[in-house]
Every structure is written in structure tokens, then in C-alpha cells.
């Protein structure tokens with residue numbers, strides 16, 4: 001009888017250990033899910049940064065109209081369809097975009113000399129930045 005009881009205790013103890021380790025493993029998994037959630041939170045914070053840039057894009061959109069870019073360019077079928085800028089953000093980086101907007105001498109082969117864009121060299125740097133941001137958003 002005693003032997004049976006001690007065998008039973010050993011059996012129950014091992015069942016308990018197995019159960020506990022399953023529970024432990026499960027709770028570790030839960031923690032892992034929590035970490036994933038945290039990652040989502042950080043990507044949400046990244047999205048916020050993009051939202052900040054979209055204020056710049058908005059400003060760039062307004063400047064695009066105000067500074068007369070539409071006289072020579074079109075975006076989304078608005079403006080002069082001779083030089084459409086749709087998708088231009090895919091083709092150039094920030095540096096080149098800046099030069100294209102002001103018609104910098106170093107990119108002469110891209111913009112014919114007769115095109116008078118030099119006046120945009122007088123744009124304040126924050127306005128040029130906003131225009132570039134807007135160009136970058138055209139994808």
C-alpha cells in the first residue's frame with residue numbers, strides 16, 4: 001500500500017511538472033506577443049513622423065501653385081501637360097530634385113538652358129525643402 005502511495009505521488013508530481021512547464025511555455029509565448037505589440041507601437045510612432053512630413057508636403061503643394069510651377073508642369077493632369085511631374089519622386093533623390101527645381105548649372109543636360117528657372121534660386125531654403133518634399137511624394 002505504501003509503495004502504491006509513493007508511486008502515486010511520483011506520478012502526480014511529474015504530471016504537475018509537465019503541466020507547469022506547459023503553462024510556463026504558454027506564458028512566455030504571451031510575452032512574445034506583447035513584444036510584437038510593442039514593435040507595432042514603434043512602427044506607429046514612425047508613421048507619426050511621416051505625418052509630420054505631410055505638413056511639409058502640403059506646404060509644397062501650395063507653393064507649387066503659388067510659385068507658378070504649373071505654368072510649365074502638370075501633376076495629376078492639372079497644369080501644363082508638356083512637362084508632367086507624375087512619379088518624379090521615384091526617379092531622383094532630394095539633392096537632384098533641388099537642382100532640377102532651381103535649374104542648377106550642374107544638371108544643364110536635364111533642363112535646357114533656355115528654360116528660365118534660375119529665379120527659383122532665390123527661394124528661401126524652407127520653401128525649397130517643402131517643394132522637394134512634395135516632389136518626393138509624387139510616386
Ligand code: HEC
Pocket residue numbers: 064067068069070071072073083084085088097100101110111112115116117120131135
Ligand atoms: C519656365 C518653365 C518652368 C517652370 C516655371 C518650372 N519648371 Fe520645372 N522644368 C521645366 C523643364 C522644361 C524641365 C525639363 C523637362 C522635364 O524633364 O520635365 C523641368 C524639370 C523639372 C523637374 C525634373 C523633371 C524630370 O522628370 O526630370 C522637376 C522636379 C521640376 N522641374 C520641378 C519644378 C518646380 C517644383 C517648379 C516650381 C517651383 C518648376 N519646376 C518650375 C520647366 C519649368
